[in-house]
Amino acid sequence: MKKKRYAMVIDLRRCIGCHSCSVACKAENRVPPGVFRSWVKIIEKGRYPNITRHFLPTLCNQCEHPPCVINCPVQATWKQEDGIVIIDEHRCIGCKYCLASCPYNARYVNPLMPIVQKCYFCRHRVYAGLEPACVEVCPAKARIFGDLNNPEDEVTKLLSKHPFQTLKPEMGTYPQVYYIAADADAMDPFAGRKEWT
Amino acid sequence: MSGMNRRDFIKWGAGGMALLATGLPLEGEPAPLEKGKSISRTTGRMRKSIPSVCMMCPASCGILGYLEYGKVINIGGNPLDPNSRGRLCAKGIAGLNHLYNPDRIPSPLRRAGKRGEGQWKQISWDEAFNEIALRLNALQAEKQHHNFILRNAWDLSSNDLAWRFASAFDSSTTFHHAVLESPNGAFAIHDVSGHSIGVGDVSHTRYILNFGANPYESHYLFVPFIQRLIDARINLGAKMVTFDVRISQTAGKSDEWFPIIPGTDGMVVLAMAYVIASEGLWDREFIERWTNTSPARLLRHLSAYTPKKAESVSGVRASDIKRIAAEFATAKPSVAIGGGGALKHINGTSNQKSILLLNAMVGSLDTKGGFIFPQGYLLDPPDPKPPKSQRMNPESQNLFVRVARGTQPVGVLMTHMDNAVYRGPNSKLISHVLEDESKIPFHVSIDPFLNESNLYADIVLPEAIYLERWDLLSPPPMEGIPYIALRQPIVKPMAHSLPFSEILIELAHRVGGGVERYFRFGKMEHYIEAMIRKIPKLVDAGGIDFLMDKGIWVNSELKPDRKRLKTPSGKYEFEPSLPTYLPIPHHQQLKEGEFHLITFQWNVHSYSQTANCKWLMEIVHRNPLWINEEAAKRMSLNNGDRVKVTSSLGSIVTPVFVTQGIHPRVVALSDSLGRWNYGRTPQGKPFQSQDPETNLLWWGKHGTGVHPNPIIPILQDPLGEGQGWMDTVVKAEKV
Amino acid sequence: MDVNIIYNIEHEMPLGILISLYFYLTGLSAGSFIISTFAYGFGMVKFKPLGKIGVVMATLLLVIAPMTLLVDLEQPLRFWHLILYLRITSPITWGTFLLTLYPMNCVVYGYFMFRGDMKRTKIFGLIGIPLALMVHGYTGFILALGKARVLWNTAIMPPIFLVSAMVSGLAMMTLVVIIKDYVIQRKKEHDPTLIYDLGKLLVASIVLDLILIGTDLTVLLTSHTEAYKAAVMLIKGSFSPLFLGVEIFLGSIIPLLLLLSPFTKRWIPGIAIASLLVMIGIFAMRCIMVIGGLSIPLS
Numbered sequence A: 001m002k003k004k005r006y007a008m009v010i011d012l013r014r015c016i017g018c019h020s021c022s023v024a025c026k027a028e029n030r031v032p033p034g035v036f037r038s039w040v041k042i043i044e045k046g047r048y049p050n051i052t053r054h055f056l057p058t059l060c061n062q063c064e065h066p067p068c069v070i071n072c073p074v075q076a077t078w079k080q081e082d083g084i085v086i087i088d089e090h091r092c093i094g095c096k097y098c099l100a101s102c103p104y105n106a107r108y109v110n111p112l113m114p115i116v117q118k119c120y121f122c123r124h125r126v127y128a129g130l131e132p133a134c135v136e137v138c139p140a141k142a143r144i145f146g147d148l149n150n151p152e153d154e155v156t157k158l159l160s161k162h163p164f165q166t167l168k169p170e171m172g173t174y175p176q177v178y179y180i181a182a183d184a185d186a187m188d189p190f191a192g193r194k195e196w197t
Numbered sequence B: 001m002s003g004m005n006r007r008d009f010i011k012w013g014a015g016g017m018a019l020l021a022t023g024l025p026l027e028g029e030p031a032p033l034e035k036g037k038s039i040s041r042t043t044g045r046m047r048k049s050i051p052s053v054c055m056m057c058p059a060s061c062g063i064l065g066y067l068e069y070g071k072v073i074n075i076g077g078n079p080l081d082p083n084s085r086g087r088l089c090a091k092g093i094a095g096l097n098h099l100y101n102p103d104r105i106p107s108p109l110r111r112a113g114k115r116g117e118g119q120w121k122q123i124s125w126d127e128a129f130n131e132i133a134l135r136l137n138a139l140q141a142e143k144q145h146h147n148f149i150l151r152n153a154w155d156l157s158s159n160d161l162a163w164r165f166a167s168a169f170d171s172s173t174t175f176h177h178a179v180l181e182s183p184n185g186a187f188a189i190h191d192v193s194g195h196s197i198g199v200g201d202v203s204h205t206r207y208i209l210n211f212g213a214n215p216y217e218s219h220y221l222f223v224p225f226i227q228r229l230i231d232a233r234i235n236l237g238a239k240m241v242t243f244d245v246r247i248s249q250t251a252g253k254s255d256e257w258f259p260i261i262p263g264t265d266g267m268v269v270l271a272m273a274y275v276i277a278s279e280g281l282w283d284r285e286f287i288e289r290w291t292n293t294s295p296a297r298l299l300r301h302l303s304a305y306t307p308k309k310a311e312s313v314s315g316v317r318a319s320d321i322k323r324i325a326a327e328f329a330t331a332k333p334s335v336a337i338g339g340g341g342a343l344k345h346i347n348g349t350s351n352q353k354s355i356l357l358l359n360a361m362v363g364s365l366d367t368k369g370g371f372i373f374p375q376g377y378l379l380d381p382p383d384p385k386p387p388k389s390q391r392m393n394p395e396s397q398n399l400f401v402r403v404a405r406g407t408q409p410v411g412v413l414m415t416h417m418d419n420a421v422y423r424g425p426n427s428k429l430i431s432h433v434l435e436d437e438s439k440i441p442f443h444v445s446i447d448p449f450l451n452e453s454n455l456y457a458d459i460v461l462p463e464a465i466y467l468e469r470w471d472l473l474s475p476p477p478m479e480g481i482p483y484i485a486l487r488q489p490i491v492k493p494m495a496h497s498l499p500f501s502e503i504l505i506e507l508a509h510r511v512g513g514g515v516e517r518y519f520r521f522g523k524m525e526h527y528i529e530a531m532i533r534k535i536p537k538l539v540d541a542g543g544i545d546f547l548m549d550k551g552i553w554v555n556s557e558l559k560p561d562r563k564r565l566k567t568p569s570g571k572y573e574f575e576p577s578l579p580t581y582l583p584i585p586h587h588q589q590l591k592e593g594e595f596h597l598i599t600f601q602w603n604v605h606s607y608s609q610t611a612n613c614k615w616l617m618e619i620v621h622r623n624p625l626w627i628n629e630e631a632a633k634r635m636s637l638n639n640g641d642r643v644k645v646t647s648s649l650g651s652i653v654t655p656v657f658v659t660q661g662i663h664p665r666v667v668a669l670s671d672s673l674g675r676w677n678y679g680r681t682p683q684g685k686p687f688q689s690q691d692p693e694t695n696l697l698w699w700g701k702h703g704t705g706v707h708p709n710p711i712i713p714i715l716q717d718p719l720g721e722g723q724g725w726m727d728t729v730v731k732a733e734k735v
Numbered sequence C: 001m002d003v004n005i006i007y008n009i010e011h012e013m014p015l016g017i018l019i020s021l022y023f024y025l026t027g028l029s030a031g032s033f034i035i036s037t038f039a040y041g042f043g044m045v046k047f048k049p050l051g052k053i054g055v056v057m058a059t060l061l062l063v064i065a066p067m068t069l070l071v072d073l074e075q076p077l078r079f080w081h082l083i084l085y086l087r088i089t090s091p092i093t094w095g096t097f098l099l100t101l102y103p104m105n106c107v108v109y110g111y112f113m114f115r116g117d118m119k120r121t122k123i124f125g126l127i128g129i130p131l132a133l134m135v136h137g138y139t140g141f142i143l144a145l146g147k148a149r150v151l152w153n154t155a156i157m158p159p160i161f162l163v164s165a166m167v168s169g170l171a172m173m174t175l176v177v178i179i180k181d182y183v184i185q186r187k188k189e190h191d192p193t194l195i196y197d198l199g200k201l202l203v204a205s206i207v208l209d210l211i212l213i214g215t216d217l218t219v220l221l222t223s224h225t226e227a228y229k230a231a232v233m234l235i236k237g238s239f240s241p242l243f244l245g246v247e248i249f250l251g252s253i254i255p256l257l258l259l260l261s262p263f264t265k266r267w268i269p270g271i272a273i274a275s276l277l278v279m280i281g282i283f284a285m286r287c288i289m290v291i292g293g294l295s296i297p298l299s
């Protein structure tokens, strides 16, 4: 059987910006207050009365070329063959170089136990045959998880049918979280930050 | 299986090692992904799950409580629920924060200081019950049954028990709020169709015309409704057009958004109806067959509502009204829905009627993709039932007005899951009344938490939260096929709390005097079983055991049955008084510097319920005043500057959020923030508790926001008796 | 386009003042080592008095520097993982080796120097030079390979760090000599030419440093949007007081004026002030790089 290649598609035509994914992730992975594995950025844009809202749920992109992995000095984080980038919490020394190296702010130091964590596509669930927590709850079915090596999988189909975007392609990280109908301003870290314009 | 080959064996071996090493299973070849299960990260074992029903908002989604070592570890969706289909919103998951909240009331409390001082003494249940029974007995002895008042929440199933208790006591008054948006909506729907509830059949529609609903963030059937709406928009390409005074999440994701002057939706709706009639785009056949009015009468009535006139009233361009009306009439099926924005006004009832009429014009009442009236099972509680008391008031604001005026005597006030001071209009009046022992001699409150209202109670009884109790429900089925859902305890009630039902049953027996006769069914489980026994198909399926196992029972033999109207004429009754647009008098001349103040709901909050959920407060904890950029510029306000917002009742001070996304004459505040007495979590400052995470609360540095209700005056729609939440006129000044 | 952020989260800065301090201390160490080799490695006799001070400073600083790193680790007791599980692509791994080899070499080099074994001193001095360069160069690589951060991710970062190490090392040595001669051994007569020569070297390295920073800024300003915004942050944004005010004006321009002006270039207190300002300026530079680099939003 062919190897899995896990990916997530976030269909922003469907997303309602409800934060259900973020909270599901907090509950599933005991993510303490102040830090997030997944969060939903929400912007409004335009001029009255032509305004729209846009949402951008974010999480670790499980990069194909993950700078966090390349820079970890103790091999405490690596990319599995199935595409999931994981952290060995027992090996991590907490140098935080991966935090500084990740272009997506995906990692954090757990304030309750001094280790570095991030989204790992809920691998404990996926390997037991369950969907990631954030995917299962999503009321709008905007998050879809699956295997890109399986042509019949919904993620593969969606990506072959629709134009998609990834975050910061210029970083050469090749994210495995794909967005359909993402808004450029929502993806732009500077848009709407008055102090930066 | 003996056919395990070497590779499998190696994999198993490796898997076992990995489990030892990291506690996590190794990469395997998983089966297709399943739903409705949860696995422990530490032991790698599937968790035990118990199905139940969410109560963080009225939508009543099916949930699964996942247990590990007797603790609820997580809450997931129940995939068997035909409404929510296993999906959940953020509030549903954060129910866990209620269950293990460090500020749950530890035991019955008796007031130790003055009312409102927050001084309590812990007492035993026995003491508490005796004292309450004594008070109630005194009312019985003095033949003042009528002065017992029970105020209950929107929680449907406990409404029935509350009613039973009040009626058995021969009290004439229980109060509860109507679930559907506001009593205005329910009143109008009932008036026209005889049904109690209505909703857009958004899964099958191709056009959604939305007047003041915000289903992307709040809807009384939130998760069930929004997933169907999204399906229709993406799979059927349904167009959505939203009228809202600000850019809600719904408006911001609609194909078109029309900012409208508050309270004028009815005018636009009727103007659209006029366009459809005058251009002959209507479904004449439907009107003739299914309504008690006629095309001719309609055309005559509607001719007063020209798009031009509507433009001058609402600010929506006549050309847009014409275009949207034509689109709505020709896209089939199409549906017009109304939400708080149309209903929470003192003309809300007629607005809802107009919306129903608009649906009728295009034949979209009780049709696939139109406006439907989903009926659940009518649950029949055990006999004997007490005789119906004369007055069961569905709304409650003016209870306190009447008490203040001295026209409503009160002997004993019992409140359940009710936070009138916080959630009501004119909060100050309500707290003054509650503070006054001469007006309210005895006040018992039943709630898991101390809030802004039960701060004034004499006795507070700690209630089990919804994850710890029994209820039987039949929520409005989105697919039209009624189903039954069981709320059952996922864990035993924490500390010394008891479910509302058990409290009433025990009280009934202690009070006696005939009240106990209606509570002989024993425990709540028996009450539920009695209702189940009256549904033979469910009994066949296994009755309560089936429900305890699955959480949901759907009678798959039933087909959605439409077109069975409950009105006397068997038709939709728009006559004798065809819907009209009623201008809101005090809106008519807004002076310079005056604004409409409207309120709205955040997707992660549910009124007065969720501010003590750390996962939700962490996301939304501020409550700035939304103001249009142009208006802000005129007042030289920048983002974050503070303003004083003054209504006829007083003022509040809050920073502004300057946005392009709001009508220049409107300012907006959310209604779930700015808590002054709801435990420690809302304040966002770190504190020690059994939950180590409470040491990490961080949002206190941003302040906790203000609450609009103290400056919202009591204003009632004379028809539906709903509160005019969105009708306040305020002055805003920079401070 | 008018964009308003309705919701986003704030992220804590992963690295801060401790790491800036670490970079600063390794820079000082590398700088002083190289200066010490002027005499013992390259036979520039006039710098001979600096040899011993240099090696002592270099070693001392390199003992303190890794402490700051260790304290900054979330799991300091696991530091040995750095050797056991090393990943060669990470510049921190390079640092692990360099931070082991370089102090050892310093000790050996210093030992021979104090023993007066000039031949061996020279050998270890010459071995030490590339090590010292790498010790500081690698910290530049730590930033350069952090490709998420636009202010860091430039090939010019290692040379910038090297040159600024020289700058701060020279300034420190100058200061040390001045303190030794004019504060501690006040009574004795001293020949100030060494200090003047150090001053000249300082001028040269400050100029080189400014050229590199100018190059970096020029490229940032004309590169993609994010780079441009980073440059603007330095020139007129939140970090401009630190960058223009402290690093450039106080830390480079004023010292250059003091060291070049005919009235002050032979004035010992002036040289001392210049050196002190330079040291402050370079510390500011380390903070700007680390903290400024991390304060540019990513999401």
Ligand SMILES: Nc1nc2c(c(=O)[nH]1)N[C@H]1C(S)=C(S)[C@@H](COP(=O)(O)OP(=O)(O)OC[C@H]3O[C@@H](n4cnc5c(=O)[nH]c(N)nc54)[C@H](O)[C@@H]3O)O[C@H]1N2
Binding pocket: B057, B058, B154, B179, B180, B181, B182, B211, B212, B213, B214, B215, B217, B218, B219, B220, B221, B222, B243, B244, B245, B246, B248, B260, B261, B262, B263, B264, B265, B338, B339, B340, B341, B342, B344, B598, B599, B600, B601, B602, B603, B604, B605, B606, B607, B726
């Ligand atoms: N997240 C969340 N969901 C909830 C609840 C909750 O508290 N939180 N509560 C539940 C309950 S009990 C109810 S009643 C429902 C209510 O849910 P909705 O029916 O959505 O009502 P609101 O959120 O009060 O108001 C909806 C919108 O009306 C807009 N609006 C205000 N005035 C006007 C106007 O004059 N015209 C128009 N066109 N728009 C206007 C507001 O900007 C707001 O976006 O939600 C239910 N679901």
Ligand SMILES: Nc1nc2c(c(=O)[nH]1)N[C@H]1C(S)=C(S)[C@@H](COP(=O)(O)OP(=O)(O)OC[C@H]3O[C@@H](n4cnc5c(=O)[nH]c(N)nc54)[C@H](O)[C@@H]3O)O[C@H]1N2
Binding pocket: B055, B098, B153, B154, B177, B181, B182, B340, B344, B416, B417, B418, B419, B420, B422, B423, B424, B446, B447, B448, B449, B450, B451, B463, B464, B465, B466, B467, B500, B599, B600, B606, B607, B608, B609, B610, B671, B708, B709, B712, B725
């Ligand atoms: N400004 C403004 N105000 C409004 C509205 C508006 O649009 N604008 N909308 C109005 C409408 S439509 C509604 S429905 C009301 C809703 O307003 P409320 O009825 O006040 O809100 P709830 O969220 O139902 O929470 C009631 C109380 O229930 C308690 N509670 C939580 N969980 C449990 C439980 O498991 N058991 C028990 N016994 N108690 C529990 C909490 O202490 C909480 O204080 O608000 C109204 N207020």
Ligand code: SF4
Binding pocket: A010, A014, A015, A016, A017, A018, A019, A020, A021, A022, A040, A055, A057, A137, A138, A139, A140, A141, A142, A143
């Ligand atoms: S749960 Fe789904 S719809 Fe909600 S914010 Fe997340 S991705 Fe969007």
Ligand code: SF4
Binding pocket: A059, A060, A061, A062, A063, A066, A067, A068, A069, A085, A101, A102, A103, A104, A105, A106, A107, A118, A173
């Ligand atoms: S998103 Fe960040 S943490 Fe995740 S793999 Fe990519 S670089 Fe690493």
Ligand code: SF4
Binding pocket: A068, A071, A072, A073, A074, A075, A076, A077, A087, A091, A092, A093, A094, A095, A096, A097, A098, A099, A116
């Ligand atoms: S913090 Fe841990 S995972 Fe990240 S780079 Fe350092 S050792 Fe590796």
Ligand code: SF4
Binding pocket: A024, A025, A026, A028, A029, A037, A038, A059, A118, A119, A120, A121, A122, A132, A133, A134, A135
């Ligand atoms: S996949 Fe799991 S860990 Fe990742 S964001 Fe979703 S819930 Fe969190």
Ligand code: SF4
Binding pocket: B054, B055, B056, B057, B058, B059, B060, B061, B084, B087, B088, B089, B090, B091, B092, B093, B221, B222, B223, B224
């Ligand atoms: S919509 Fe959310 S809060 Fe309401 S019942 Fe469903 S899961 Fe619970």
Ligand SMILES: [Mo]
Binding pocket: B178, B179, B180, B181, B182
């Ligand atoms: Mo409501």
